[in-house]
Amino acid sequence: MLREASHELVRTELARARRAATMVTDPLSAGSLRRYIGELEGELHRRAGR
Amino acid sequence: MTETSDTIAPRSRKVRVLATLGPASDTPEMIATLFQAGADAFRINMSHGDQASKAQIIRSIRALEEKFNRPSTILADLQGPKLRVGKFDGGRVMLEHGSTFTLDHDPTPGDATRVRLPHREIFAAIEPGARLLLDDGKLVLRVTDHDENRIVTTVEIGGALSDNKGLNVPDVVVPMAALTEKDRSDLSFALEQGVDWIALSFVQRPEDLAEARKLIQGEAALLAKIEKPAAIERLEEIVEMCDGVMVARGDLGVELPPQSVPPLQKRIVETARRMGRPVVVATQMLESMIQSPSPTRAEVSDVATAIYDGADAIMLSAESAAGAWPVESVAMMNAIGDAVERDPMHGDRIHFTVTRPDPTTADALAESAKNIAATVSAAAIICFTSSGSTARRIARERPSVPILVLTPNRETARRLGLLWGTHNVVTRDVESFEEMVAKAKRIALRQGIAQAGDRVIVMAGVPFRTPGSTNVLHVVRIIGDELKDYRRE
Numbered sequence: 356m357l358r359e360a361s362h363e364l365v366r367t368e369l370a371r372a373r374r375a376a377t378m379v380t381d382p383l384s385a386g387s388l389r390r391y392i393g394e395l396e397g398e399l400h401r402r403a404g405r
Numbered sequence: 406m407t408e409t410s411d412t413i414a415p416r417s418r419k420v421r422v423l424a425t426l427g428p429a430s431d432t433p434e435m436i437a438t439l440f441q442a443g444a445d446a447f448r449i450n451m452s453h454g455d456q457a458s459k460a461q462i463i464r465s466i467r468a469l470e471e472k473f474n475r476p477s478t479i480l481a482d483l484q485g486p487k488l489r490v491g492k493f494d495g496g497r498v499m500l501e502h503g504s505t506f507t508l509d510h511d512p513t514p515g516d517a518t519r520v521r522l523p524h525r526e527i528f529a530a531i532e533p534g535a536r537l538l539l540d541d542g543k544l545v546l547r548v549t550d551h552d553e554n555r556i557v558t559t560v561e562i563g564g565a566l567s568d569n570k571g572l573n574v575p576d577v578v579v580p581m582a583a584l585t586e587k588d589r590s591d592l593s594f595a596l597e598q599g600v601d602w603i604a605l606s607f608v609q610r611p612e613d614l615a616e617a618r619k620l621i622q623g624e625a626a627l628l629a630k631i632e633k634p635a636a637i638e639r640l641e642e643i644v645e646m647c648d649g650v651m652v653a654r655g656d657l658g659v660e661l662p663p664q665s666v667p668p669l670q671k672r673i674v675e676t677a678r679r680m681g682r683p684v685v686v687a688t689q690m691l692e693s694m695i696q697s698p699s700p701t702r703a704e705v706s707d708v709a710t711a712i713y714d715g716a717d718a719i720m721l722s723a724e725s726a727a728g729a730w731p732v733e734s735v736a737m738m739n740a741i742g743d744a745v746e747r748d749p750m751h752g753d754r755i756h757f758t759v760t761r762p763d764p765t766t767a768d769a770l771a772e773s774a775k776n777i778a779a780t781v782s783a784a785a786i787i788c789f790t791s792s793g794s795t796a797r798r799i800a801r802e803r804p805s806v807p808i809l810v811l812t813p814n815r816e817t818a819r820r821l822g823l824l825w826g827t828h829n830v831v832t833r834d835v836e837s838f839e840e841m842v843a844k845a846k847r848i849a850l851r852q853g854i855a856q857a858g859d860r861v862i863v864m865a866g867v868p869f870r871t872p873g874s875t876n877v878l879h880v881v882r883i884i885g886d887e888l889k890d891y892r893r894e
Contacts, residue, residue, distance in 0.1 A: 363792075363872055364623040375611050375645040384642070387612035391619075 362402060369395040413441070413473045415807065415852055418742035419826035420711075421445040421718035423480065423685055424735050426462055427453070427726025433465040435732075439725065440469050442732050443739025446478035446822045448720065449600070451591040452487075463598045476815065476829050478602070478822025480628065481595035483588045485606025486581040488572040490539065491521030497567040500560045506546055508537075509555040522572070526579050528553050535576040539566055542573065542659040575660035578635045583613030589620070596624045601819040604628040604651060609635040614646035626820045628685070631673050632656035640676050649823060650677040651720070654688040674714045675758050681801045683823045686711035687720035691737060695728035700737055708738060712745040715755035715803055717825040752805055760801050767875040771798035774862050774878055778806045781880060784859035785809050787845040788875075789835065793817040793824075795864060795875045800825045809854050811844065828852065834870055838877075841865050846883050850891040859883050 360368075372395060376388045424444035426436065436447070447466050449459055459481075469477045494514040500506055501517070508522035515521060522528075528551065531537075537546040537558060544566055546558035583605060584592065595603060605617050608629045617627055629636070629643050632653035636643055644650055652673045658666045670686065677684035690708050691700045711719050719742070724734040745751055762768035774786045787809040788795045796810045803825065810829045812818050818829040830848055835841040845863045849855035860882050866874030 360623045368618065368623075371645060372615065375642050378642045378645060379611060379639075381610070381639070384610050384612050384639075387610075388615060391612070391615040394619075 358398065365395055365398050365402075369399065413475060415828040415854060416443070416445065418739070418746050419807075420716065420742045420746070421823055421825065422735060422738045422742065423448055423687075423718045423720040423823065424731075425450060425720065425722050425726040427723075429727050429729070430725050430731040431458075431462050431465070433468060436462070436465045437469060437472060438732055439735050440473065442735040443742075444725075444735050446480060446718065448480045448482055448604075450482050450726065451588075451595070452482075452484040456591070456594045459594070460598055463600065476818035476822060476831060478819050479600040480602040480604055480823070481591070481600040482604040482630075483591055483606055484585070485588060485630075486583070486585050487607070488524050488527070488574065488579075489569045490566070490572055491515060491523060492568040493520060493566070497565060499565055500544060500563040502560055502563040504560045504563070505557060506560050507555050507557050522556070524579075524581070526581055527574060528556060530577050530579045531556055531574065532577055535574065536561075538573040538575065538659055540564075540570040541655070573656065573659050575634055578609060581607070581609075583608065583616050584620070592617075592620055596621065600625055601816070602626045602628050602649065602823065604630055606630045606653070607633055607656070608643055609633050610639065611642040611646045614643065618646070632660075634660055637669060637673075640673065641680070644676055644680045644682055647682065649683040649685065649717075651685040651687050654686075658688075670711075671714060674711075674716050678715055678758050678801065679760055681760070681797055683717035683797075683800075683825065685718040685720050685823065686714075686716045688722055690719060691721065691724045691734050694724045694730050694734045694737065698730045698733050705737075705741055708741045709745045712742060713751065713754045715758055715825070717800070718823050755803050760803075767795060767798055770864060770875060770878045771795070771802050774799055774864060775802040775804040777878070777880060778804050778862055781860050783862050783880070784855040785849055786862045786864065787811065787849055788863075789841060789845075789865040790875075791817065791870070791872045793821050794872075795866075796821055796824060796827055796829075798875075799864070800827055807854050809845075809849055809852065811848060828854065835865075836869060838867070841869070842879065842881055843886075846881065846885070847891040850883065850888070855883050857883055857888050
């Protein structure tokens with residue numbers, strides 16, 4: 356996911372998702388956002404390892 | 406579309422007008438006329454029509470950029486998981502008050518006792534006592550019993566019901582996918598066409614937006630339409646996950662009592678402004694102008710209220726898309742915006758909403774720019790921005806002067822077309838502080854935003870060409886060589 360996006364965009368998305376996650380109380384939403392954050396972190400790690 | 410010469414003066418009003426295009430307004434000539442009448446951005450409703458006709462409309466809007474030397478802004482509004490009942494034998498039935506009416510999976514045409522409901526998710530989520538609203542709330546059913554194959558209801562408010570009418574389920578959260586197959590196809594098409602904003606309908610949860618963001622990949626900004634009670638309960642989470650918000654009062658007013666919509670509108674506008682996201686107020690703003698060349702006084706007051714609340718944009722729906730008076734509707738929005746913003750109380754009223762700056766250099770400078778502009782009677786705030794972030798921060802402060810946005814990115818200039826108070830110009834990036842100041846002065850003069858002798862405030866980030874580095878605020882008077890050569894690029 357976001358493989359085509361710029362590095363800056365992925366970082367911005369990650370910051371946004373983390374902020375949203377701090378507001379969420381619903382467990383289903385929290386789980387979904389955690390997965391999204393994991394995907395974004397994974398993408399950043401992938402790029403860092405390239 | 407680089408900045409060269411004026412062919413149309415910058416808008417004097419700060420609120421933006423978003424006009425929906427449709428059969429009444431989608432020819433190239435009419436789109437140009439709407440733009441000249443005051444439309445700042447155009448909405449394409451993906452619920453109607455085919456993709457080929459939408460591509461032609463998008464080409465016509467982009468042609469404005471050459472004609473008027475101004476970035477154009479396009480919002481593609483996805484249909485979303487709109488719930489609808491199936492068809493009836495004869496196309497129409499009459500539901501009697503107090504009668505029993507069942508919704509099921511049977512594809513055969515319905516009658517006065519039953520109809521197909523092609524959304525299995527509702528059968529699992531519904532509860533006895535919940536209401537089902539049909540045809541924009543004109544008919545009301547109350548659930549008495551249900552299982553996985555049928556929902557039995559009593560008709561509380563009856564009336565005529567015809568094929569494929571809309572259904573609202575206000576009392577339960579239906580776990581619908583945020584994007585239908587049609588939405589995914591329309592989204593892919595819209596991104597291929599290079600639209601600037603994608604509007605997501607019936608948002609209920611922040612993960613709805615996360616799903617859309619994965620698909621959009623930064624190719625467009627994402628606007629969340631707030632039209633479900635569930636979204637109201639989770640407003641801040643949703644606003645955080647989007648780039649802009651629409652107060653979609655149509656379905657909101659169906660699922661909630663109409664008298665609860667005005668306070669919710671104020672709450673949504675306030676939340677979006679506080680969190681620095683542009684907010685559009687939409688639906689039935691000048692409804693009577695679908696048929697009449699002039700609005701009711703109440704409609705004018707409604708539009709004015711949205712402007713006094715500090716909304717970034719006000720939207721026309723059927724008035725400009727399918728009405729008899731599309732140009733007059735846009736001109737009326739334009740006139741109301743001008744009149745309200747000339748009111749000496751306007752500035753005080755829009756600052757009822759306190760937009761506390763985030764603890765960042767860029768936010769501190771944006772807040773300072775607003776205050777300095779008022780103190781030294783500056784003519785404009787001029788900002789250099791790559792992503793548009795600095796422009797959004799300044800606009801959030803709702804300064805009393807125009808915001809001239811200079812960006813090397815055409816996409817940024819286009820997206821900012823929904824933002825309060827900005828005039829957006831695409832221009833080459835600057836390399837030095839001296840070049841920054843000179844360019845700011847030249848373009849302000851050329852665009853007619855400042856005159857000789859005026860003070861302007863210039864904001865940028867040093868080192869140049871580094872996104873997110875806004876750290877310079879410079880107050881400069883428009884004197885010097887730029888007065889002689891400002892017409893040259």
